[in-house]
Amino acid sequence: NAGVTQTPKFQVLKTGQSMTLQCAQDMNHNSMYWYRQDPGMGLRLIYYSASEGTTDKGEVPNGYNVSRLNKREFSLRLESAAPSQTSVYFCASRAGDSYNEQFFGPGTRLTVL
Amino acid sequence: GQQVMQIPQYQHVQEGEDFTTYCNSSTTLSNIQWYKQRPGGHPVFLIQLVKSGEVKKQKRLTFQFGEAKKNSSLHITATQTTDVGTYFCAGQGSYIPTFGRGTSLIVHP
Numbered sequence: 001n002a003g004v005t006q007t008p009k010f011q012v013l014k015t016g017q018s019m020t021l022q023c024a025q026d027m028n029h030n031s032m033y034w035y036r037q038d039p040g041m042g043l044r045l046i047y048y049s050a051s052e053g054t055t056d057k058g059e060v061p062n063g064y065n066v067s068r069l070n071k072r073e074f075s076l077r078l079e080s081a082a083p084s085q086t087s088v089y090f091c092a093s094r095a096g097d098s099y100n101e102q103f104f105g106p107g108t109r110l111t112v113l
Numbered sequence: 114g115q116q117v118m119q120i121p122q123y124q125h126v127q128e129g130e131d132f133t134t135y136c137n138s139s140t141t142l143s144n145i146q147w148y149k150q151r152p153g154g155h156p157v158f159l160i161q162l163v164k165s166g167e168v169k170k171q172k173r174l175t176f177q178f179g180e181a182k183k184n185s186s187l188h189i190t191a192t193q194t195t196d197v198g199t200y201f202c203a204g205q206g207s208y209i210p211t212f213g214r215g216t217s218l219i220v221h222p
Binding site for chain 1: 114144156208215
């Protein structure tokens with residue numbers, strides 16, 4: 001039981017390059033989330049998926065797209081990376097509504113030059 | 114939209130001293146969750162508070178939820194070096210959780 005896994009762990013991009021961050025969970029959770037964490041800014045929600053087949057914008061969605069591929073997988077895509085997207089990205093999942101705890105993946109450290 | 118303010122941003126303590134972090138929401142919350150993130154790690158769930166005025170304890174940690182369900186606090190008694198990390202509250206007012214910016218606890222031995 002791996003919980004929430006993320007790939008890659010580290011990535012360096014040049015401005016304008018694209019990439020996809022992968023996230024998978026093996027807990028049969030309905031809801032999945034993508035956050036970014038910047039120093040002093042806490043965790044800011046980028047996108048979330050309340051259930052398979054649905055996605056919604058969070059607080060900071062600009063420059064990102066997501067795909068809920070199936071119940072297990074939720075990917076985050078940067079189409080044209082910018083230095084402002086340098087951050088640590090966390091994927092999280094939870095069983096259902098707001099009364100359930102979130103389980104976080106180990107994170108992806110992304111640097112955009 | 115919902116905002117959750119958390120103070121202080123940093124707290125330095127000597128080992129053995131107490132520590133408190135506070136969260137305040139702009140709106141009434143259905144529940145509030147607390148998470149801990151160790152340096153270089155990911156957030157890990159600590160506890161959830163649901164009822165008005167609720168108090169929960171986990172060993173040296175005491176969590177409180179305000180009567181109006183708009184504020185919460187985490188108090189650690191007699192800090193240890195293992196308490197080092199950033200503590201986040203996450204307010205649940207709607208479906209989307211809103212995290213505070215976190216309080217980083219630094220414990221000096």
